[in-house]
Amino acid sequence: MKKRVAVVGVGMTKFSKYYDKDVKELTEEAVWKALQDGNMSPKDIQVAYCGNAVPGVVSKQAGILGQIALMPLGIVGIPVSTISNACSSSACGFREVYFAIGSGHYDVGLAMGVEKMVMRPEDATPANIAMASKFLSLGADGELENVYGITFPGFFAMAAQRHMHLYGTTREQMAEVAVKNHHNSVRNPYAQYPYEITVDDVLNSRMVSYPLTLYDCCPMTDGAAAVILASEDVAKKYTDTPIYIAGTGQGSGVYSEYAENPEMCMTAFQPTIRAAREAFKEAKMEPKDIDVAEVHDCFTISELIHYEDLGFCKKGEGGKLIDEGVTELGGKIPVNTGGGLKARGHPVGATGAAQVAEIVWQLRGEHPNQVDGAEVGLAHTLGGLTHADVAVSVVLILTRK
């Protein structure tokens, strides 16, 4: 990268169910908070990317959602692009802004994400619910998988079955992920479900997709999150605590078709392995250098698999890692210190930007669950399905030095 790039402002809405707020209102609040955080005006933004994964049915906008959502802020005229890349949408946008500034083309840019997933009660007719469910499941191969009823919980339940089969991972170990993340959310003012749960709560909740129950799954959420980036020299004009981007990586699914080892499909996600390799290489770092991480816990089993793919432990030892407390507050690599997708909530297109906000707060020393002396943080998102693999993953490494 020609220029060093830093995060100068972050902001997000509380993640919740907003029957009465649309994408404009949610975006307005998140971006305004990020601008205030960076002591900036909307006029300072030179380029913007808007992540939104499920346009249409619930968001009631598609294609140019970014331009619509940013209108109330007067962020108009400049290049605005909408990125729809499943759960990694705004993380991909963050990467594009990083490239746009790092290349020297722009000095200041906005990466934000917004998602409406919850319908107004009067809109929640069986036909609309069916249409929304159908739209979500179109994040898989329509011709080969969608028609036979693949779902996201179904996919990760099948991943859990493989992980249990190959490595002896237990339901209790999966449940510990949900217990940890709910515990972390209690002090997070932005969290959708900030309350404690127990392993028994997870094991005894309603079955969603065998063996995963309701508390193994992240919720449906509305919300927005925003991150403002600037080149190093410009960043120092706005903030005394710039948080630098050390490395980024992105990968796409390889399907069963192109997998080097088809037996490893669904217990190792190739996009994450690739993205992590790329990000660590650029950052000239290793997994042991990470002080705090945001890891894509869309389902409890996902977080365990990602520990392995990110290099926090060996393949098959994700369950052991959580048993040993390595990823809890006070452990060596606290993961999802704000509650993760599980308890903070998962407004799909906004999640990548929200993860960056959490890491920035940690590296500035402002987080409600502050990790002492955190200097390097990692954010990881993943989403979409490509026949026994996931479709996209992004890894971002940030540093305060």
Added chain:
Amino acid sequence: MVSESEFGETKEFIDGVFTRPLTSKSSLLGCKCKSCGKTYFPKKKLCTNCLSWDNMEEIALSRRGKIFTWTVSEMYGLPSSSIGYVDLPEGIRLFAKFTECDPPEKVLKIGMEVEMVVQKMTDPFGVREFVGYMFKPVESRKGGGNE
């Protein structure tokens, strides 16, 4: 030709994807590269193994395979559905629904041998009707037999 189908005028989930005549014992049609022998499903023109173009022969895929993984999907307002991936001997992995496996949590197992049944079915939302495939445990039929 419609007369070649025991399912009347109902269309396949992909046009022409099954062997004719179209019956419950039909096979899925894939393709095999004439240059290097790599198999694909569904059919396509480019062999990504040897980069031959439009040099494929049509092959009928095995009607038996082994369960790679499975689950029982419970969707709001819809009947529960047993789904999973099945590995065919040709190196093809299919996403599939399972049938004749009650209760699935007790019957289905990773590595279990299953057999394909072609039948009329609908998408999960009961909107689109099509001729598709399901897999059933081979053990549920006496002796297993040869296909």
